[in-house]
Amino acid sequence: MAARKHRRVGDSPLVRRTLIGLAVVLTVLLLFMPLVLIFVQAFAEGWAGYVSNILNEYTLHAIGLTLVVALLTVPLNMVFGVFLAWLVTRFRFPGRKLLTTLIDIPFAVSPVVAGLLFLLLYGSNGWVGQWLGEYDIQLMFSWPGIVMVTVFVTCPFVARELIPLMQQQGREEEEAGVVLGASGWQLFRRVTLPNIRWALLYGVILTNARAVGEFGAVSVVSGNIRGETNTLPLQVELLYQDYNTVGAFAASSLLAGIALITLVVKAIVEWRQSRN
Amino acid sequence: MATTDVMERPAKRLSAPATKRVLPGFGLSLGISLFFISLVLLLPISGLFIRAAGMGWEQFWFVITDPRVVASYKVTALAALAASLFNCVFGLLMAWVLVRYEFPGKRLLDAIMDLPFALPTAVAGITLATLFAENGWYGQYLADLGIEVAFTPLGIVVAMAFTSVPFVVRTVQPVLEEMAPEDEEAAMSLGASDMTVFRKILFPTLWPAVVTGGALSFARSLGEYGAVIFIAGNSPYISEVISLMIFVRLEEYDFPAASAIAAVVMTVSLLLLLAINVWQGRYLKRLHGG
């Protein structure tokens, strides 16, 4: 809130109103309406229809599998993200910049390629896959493969949220803590964590949303076996291709709900951070 | 000058020992990070390149220059370009409006910019397909105008544009926020019109961010799968994207072909990523004073 009002480019009422109007209209058309469509279609058969679609046996299984994948992926990536952020922002060592670039790789890689990577390595013809096959362990086309691929695709998120923040906050508070006698864990719990908790929360929620929604990579490794290796997004595809549009959107509404929660959490986190 | 009598030579160390790091956890965090990155990232990626290399150059070339595959390169690249250009304009507009103006509902608008990031691609896919289908909410009006979106390359552009909206907006916003009003005031007090100030003062600072966001958008769109396949129609040579090509080869159990195409895609993505990082390092750092 500036005490003095600045005169800036684009302040004239005409320009202002035109730009705002244009922005609002485009946003509504491009972003809001799709959201609305999801819920309108989901409830096209009324509440009873909606509930019965959700409670469909295969859909329920897909929900369960998706939850399991998220429950395994998110903590793993959270721990990794925290350690990487600590490493990269609190120490100087050769190769530090390289590490921060490496972590962006899953962002740049097409999800189908990501799935292929793991299929090549762990599929029954891959190096590791062949070796595991001797012990009768099959990772691809079953839930462990889905988890691995999801971990790959979502590993940058926590680190990318934490690194700029921890970089900006600097190491002085932690140094002060060390001078006062704190051990590593005390330092993290009492000094660092309170400073990063909102960014960490958002990173975790975002990881969760992306883990739950991953489609391309999971399509490649899952085998699409209805009732066994279908995650919720795959189930959405299945229902849609079976022309069960309402069922597909009912399942989608759950995923859209998670997306909305993610957005709300982000808004809260930003509000909190701007307060500081 | 106060000196102490040195009775013994001070111990000489060639470099500060690693154990002397002030903050704890270096060893542990390095170990975990390297282990994780090797296992999850480096191992699979090298596996791909090794597999692709094992194909032999001739077969590799044959596969990646197959006409259908080449058609998918073109379709994907052109659509991604169109989508990124749209997002450069749209993203700049949104960033401008969100940073510079106050109006009711602004918070909501800001929040929903991230929707494509949080929404699963398959959901985006079926939603866009339904919206733009001939009898869809948008499709019906567009059909009256003679514009077909669903099952055409235009649909691919729409899907790619949707999924990469956040990239430009979120890259340009911080740059806009940091701009000092004093620069504009100074220019305007010297008599410059709004358009001139924008061109000479604001745009030079903005365009690196717009380009970065556009490049990120382009890189993302190249590999987009879930949002595209429902609306694209997927007719070979016309509306097939690269990621679908790879998937098709996989379904045919043609692993070598899939690997070869994937290796090409992976290389392009990595190069793009490198270029974006270097670009960001040079231009965006310069703006922030290094």
Added chain:
Amino acid sequence: MSIEIQGINKFFDKFQALHDINLTIPDGQLTALLGPSGSGKTTLLRIIAGLETPEEGRIRFSGRDVTDLHVRDRRVGFVFQHYALFRHMTVAENVAFGLNVLPRKERPGKPEIRKRVKDLLEMVQLEHLADRYPAQLSGGQKQRIALARAMAMRPEILLLDEPFGALDAKVRKDLRRWLRSLHDELHFTSVFVTHDQEEALELSDQVVVMSNGRIEQVDTPLELYGRPDSRFVFEFLGQVNVLSGRIGDGVMRQGDAWIRLPEGCENDDAQLYLRPHEVRLTQAASDQAHLPFRIEAINLIGAEVRIELKPDGWECEELWEVGISHTEFNARQPQRGDRCFAVPDVGHLFCEHAAEPKTLEWR
């Protein structure tokens, strides 16, 4: 607890920040590390604390070698330049931090901790802010809390990094006075880093002047000001008037300027350094010194009048500055452009071929 610093060399990549530093900081004294930016003073302070590791050299606390000891185990108090208060803890929690992270065996009970915190906040006169957060405090308050936090651990050595650098002049003066009285009461060994020579001279028992990673001089403030060892120290500690010339037969000359030197000085190229208050202004030259000037500017600054002088018939790199009292100013009414002469009372001679400067007196 005394601090012995022996043979410290510190490198940051290729850059050598400290060259062979040897220094003793006596027990119970307040020592200032004074120098311009880049002199290495903060690096030295952090090495004493254990926040940096030297490539060579040893640090001893009262004879005990602590060079290989981690900062956590050195039990020093450190006050950071920008306070480094924990932003998510209240003032009371900040001060209690060191006590709360003690290993269980050594940790006092909660009531004991609360009492200690209360006593410390009373000592810094901020008990009423115990439940506030650092963001709600002023700079001076933050600094006092940072100090209380460090003192909570009852350290025998307290290290302060430019503690008053970011504060207003008045707050700085108050805090300086307060730190000195605290030190006199509690008798810990303190080392503080500053680039403000006034602060160093006012506060400390011993001043260590540093430049470019080396120690220029270590002395009490009085000695330092009165008998600077080197040109650098001289120039750093305030305004200096310089006459460069050649000594021949006991007289130093340059252009129209000459000055008779009291003791037998070798023929040499030399510079004579004079402080503003060591020089008097006169209408005519004396038989000891002929230093002609024209008045360039007259500045009325608070309690005294500062006259800037341009050399007449000879040259110097920077204008001379001489201070006169208001009474004298009113009596003589000097004007810009007036011709006058400077007559020194005390001067410091730096000969090109002599190792140390000579302090000269004319009476």
